Amino acid sequence: MSGDTDRAARLHAYRRDGYTRFESLFDTATVRALRTEMDRLEATHEGQFAQPRSWWFGNVLERSPALMWPIVACDELVSFAEAVFGPFVQLDNLTLAAFPPAEGDTPGNAVSGWHRDRWSHMPNGQYEQPLAVNAICYLQDLDDANGPLRIVPDSHVEPVTVEPGDGQQPLAGEQLIYPRAGDVVFTHNGLLHSGTPNRSGSKRYFMSIYYNHSWLKHTDTFDGPNCRQLIDWARARNDHRALRLLGQDDHLQARGNSGFLRPDEERWKEWRAADTDALGASAAANEN
Template sequence: MRLTQEQLEQFDRDGYLFFPGQFSPEETRTLTDEVPRLYSRREAYNIREKGSDAVRTNFAAHMVSEPFARLARHPRMVQPVMDLFGEQVYMHQFKINGKAAFEGDVWQWHQDYGTWLNDDMMPTERAMNVAIFLDDVNEHNGPLMFIPGSHKKGVVEARHDLTTTSYPLWTVDNDLIGKLVERAGGKNGGIVSPKGPAGSMILFHSCLVHASGSNLSPWHRVSVYLSLCAVSNHIRRFKRPEFIAHRDFRPIEMLPDDCLRKPYPVELPWKDGLPASALQTSSVPFDEMKQAA
């Protein structure tokens, strides 16, 4: 899948692209059928909601699950990012975010690059998310909210929120959110929420300010996020466990476009459990570790 010149210009202007129904029901079902098994595992990579057994985020499914390992190499997800960067990419992060019916909690306003910079020492914002809906997304089940064009501000000031929800995040101040929304059009398009059927895909800039509300509806809202980073822009610190911020900087080798319909062989290095190395962290920058070695 290659981006057109019009799509490249739209991405530059708005900071995101939305592709309704990009994956067929058959392809999407291959993924959704795997989620209950992944969520049921009592592993560190399943982060659960406060006071609930509902999974908020499952990390690194591509290391333990064949369908998700193939998705991680899918040309419909990887090629557009390579088109935007003009460079090969590696998998910085792979997560399945669950907004369980009645229990899915909020994600506060933030920029993903804010976390990648502050926690992982990623040099620049040459990384972005590409996401696929595993459920239909509507206005009631906690859709993503974007502030169009907010990526043009670059990295904005953020604070490290360790208490509000079940997952630490570098969040953006409400006053700045108000200014960014007004700048983007206020009540006339200052906030947008892409909605569509399961199998829809979103590509968005790592500096695009976004959030999502809680899910009070009776419908789940599960999405998969591939955070792809230009190989030259790999992280410089391993402060977070490897199952959250990956350390394999080799370029992704894409599979054929029918890889969710055919069982192409893939490696599953963590299928039998997390190795001890996936839990180890270090505050020493990567370059210093290499010099010491």
């Protein structure tokens, strides 16, 4: 199968199921480095979490740019996000989290907490392009002890509701997913999902690379010195994809007010080609 056929089949499955899984996207060394980084952040903030149920660190690109930029800019992820909602892919937030073993009183069938993700809405029975997508990566193999990812297939299309008080109960039709360390589960932000409380003796680590549409605001800040340096580097290369990831969409007005007279995918293809040409022209100019 060619790369294009592969991508089309994946996109078809993603639209139908509300998620797709990329196997072994990040190698063992990268996963190990991410766990070390999570432990470092936790140690640096020791004492700031009174008896934590979980640790969450946002703005991780600014905190550790050398480790994190190749992850945020991962071509496979960004290209797939572009296939889902066009060449408008911005980093909304990059988050590292770890869940210590759950306390003894957690019921055996508990769910961590059902939710749809940021910038979503209650679906209306039709597939709609998401405004954001979540690339979730676990930093160990998931199993029944450390807790699978739970999803409700189709809930990005169907208006499945969860009554107040039921957020930690198993849902009819839920599926349990057991990604391996370094796999990425790439979700539609309308997909109902939850983690499962960690009953292993070790921490349960995860990372979320959350991309949203570049016409929206972003949750992480890109005005720290490390992100500003990345923006300067991207601007010097005329790299519009990298700039958009960092909250700088130079084509915001032209492409956001394009008239919308032809199929989106046709325009997206043209805009992607224009971005590639701009990068190539800048590289050629630098060589001369």
